[in-house]
Amino acid sequence: MNPLLQGKTALITGASQGFGLAVARAYAGAGANLVLCARDARALEQARAEVAAHGNGGQQVIARTADVSNEHDVAALLDTALAAFPTLDILVNNAGIYGPKGCIEDVDWQEWVKAIEINLFGSVLMCRAVLPHFKARRRGKIIQLSGGGATTPLPRISAYAASKAAVVRFIETLAEEVREYGIDVNAIAPGALNTRLLDEVLAAGPERVGQAFYERALQQQADGGADPARGAALAVFLASARSDGITGKLLSAVWDPWEQLPTHRADLDASDIYTLRRIVPKDRGKNWDEN
Numbered sequence: 001m002n003p004l005l006q007g008k009t010a011l012i013t014g015a016s017q018g019f020g021l022a023v024a025r026a027y028a029g030a031g032a033n034l035v036l037c038a039r040d041a042r043a044l045e046q047a048r049a050e051v052a053a054h055g056n057g058g059q060q061v062i063a064r065t066a067d068v069s070n071e072h073d074v075a076a077l078l079d080t081a082l083a084a085f086p087t088l089d090i091l092v093n094n095a096g097i098y099g100p101k102g103c104i105e106d107v108d109w110q111e112w113v114k115a116i117e118i119n120l121f122g123s124v125l126m127c128r129a130v131l132p133h134f135k136a137r138r139r140g141k142i143i144q145l146s147g148g149g150a151t152t153p154l155p156r157i158s159a160y161a162a163s164k165a166a167v168v169r170f171i172e173t174l175a176e177e178v179r180e181y182g183i184d185v186n187a188i189a190p191g192a193l194n195t196r197l198l199d200e201v202l203a204a205g206p207e208r209v210g211q212a213f214y215e216r217a218l219q220q221q222a223d224g225g226a227d228p229a230r231g232a233a234l235a236v237f238l239a240s241a242r243s244d245g246i247t248g249k250l251l252s253a254v255w256d257p258w259e260q261l262p263t264h265r266a267d268l269d270a271s272d273i274y275t276l277r278r279i280v281p282k283d284r285g286k287n288w289d290e291n
Contacts, residue, residue, distance in 0.1 A: 002029055002030045003030065003031050004030045004237075004241075005240060006030070006031035008031070008032045008090060008239070009033040009034070009035070009085040009088050009090070010089065010090035011035040011037070011078075011081050011088060011090070011091050011092070011126075012024050012027070012034065012092040012094060013037050013066075013068050013092065013095035013122070013126060014037075014095030014096060014145075015036035015038055015044070015047055015063075016036070017038075018196055018228075019094060019145065019195060020038070020092070021051070022232045023092055023231075023232045024047065025050070025051055025232070026233065026236050027090075028052070028055040028061065029054050029055070030236050030239075031055070031058070032239075034051060034060070034062070035081040035088075036061065037063065039066070039067055045063060060084065060085070062080070064077055068093075068122030068126055069114075069117040069121050074125045088133055088134075088140075090140070090141045090143070090239045091126060091142045091143070092143045092239075093122070093143070093145060094145045095118060096118060096119045096122075096145060096160075096164075098115070098160045098197050099111060099112060099115025099159035100115070100159060101156055101201070101209050102208045104158050111159075113159075116162070116163050119160065119163035120163040120170070124170060127185075134181065134183050135178070135183070138181050139182045141238060141239045141243075142185040142186070143186060143188060144171045144188070145187070145190070146164055146167070146187040147160070147164045147189065148164075149164035149165060150187070150189070150276070151165075151276070154213070155213070156208060165276070171187045171248070171250075172248045172250075172276065176248060179247060184238070184243060184244065184245065184246060186249050186250070187249070187251070188231060188238065189251070189252045189254075190253045191253055198221060201217045202214070226253070230253045230254060233253070237258060242262060243262070246262070250274055
């Protein structure tokens, strides 16, 4: 049993399957009380029971269905969390969808908008809901799920790519907005996971997602993908006191030495390391501005 989150309460969205469920298991193992949400009531209850079994018996795991893109659902979810627990310490914004697949002029516009609503607006709504509580206590942890779309173009999956890039810049901005309140806000990239999103790509086929992306998906399926436990461990780290003061960063669970970051706090605070930024010619060894 890992006690890093003992006595803490975390709210995890999109917790009924995939990476959200992996984070919920890890948090239960670290001693946290949990509020789980998802849109599918049956899958959510199954996840709640499974996660509760990962705990030490001394914490509570509750669940409530919610659509994070719906303001009323989000408000009701927070009411449930604060009625069940005296405090809320951690928000994990994991809920997300790929959205429509295909060329932008061909995809269903309402499906494209819905992906933005869930991935971006849903994350912002959840942050808006928890921030008054976090600010009043002058502490809190917000952990946002990123993805490949935040740093790499994803042709034919444009709603996902646009929303993930937007939400990471929102997280970087929010981190500065709430820094004085002792609230840490970070995003994590868990790696290429073999979840329902991969299944969707394979089901869509090369005609809709493109031959190159489809072939990469097939290879990922064959290789087994990234280990979700690694990303879940990063989520535990960012929710714990060990990461206090680390904020406004996008961290890769697979590639970044995140366990060592507490020893690099001064460098992190004074730099744009682990942030989105514009690449200029000098970054690639080009001196185009010299005569």
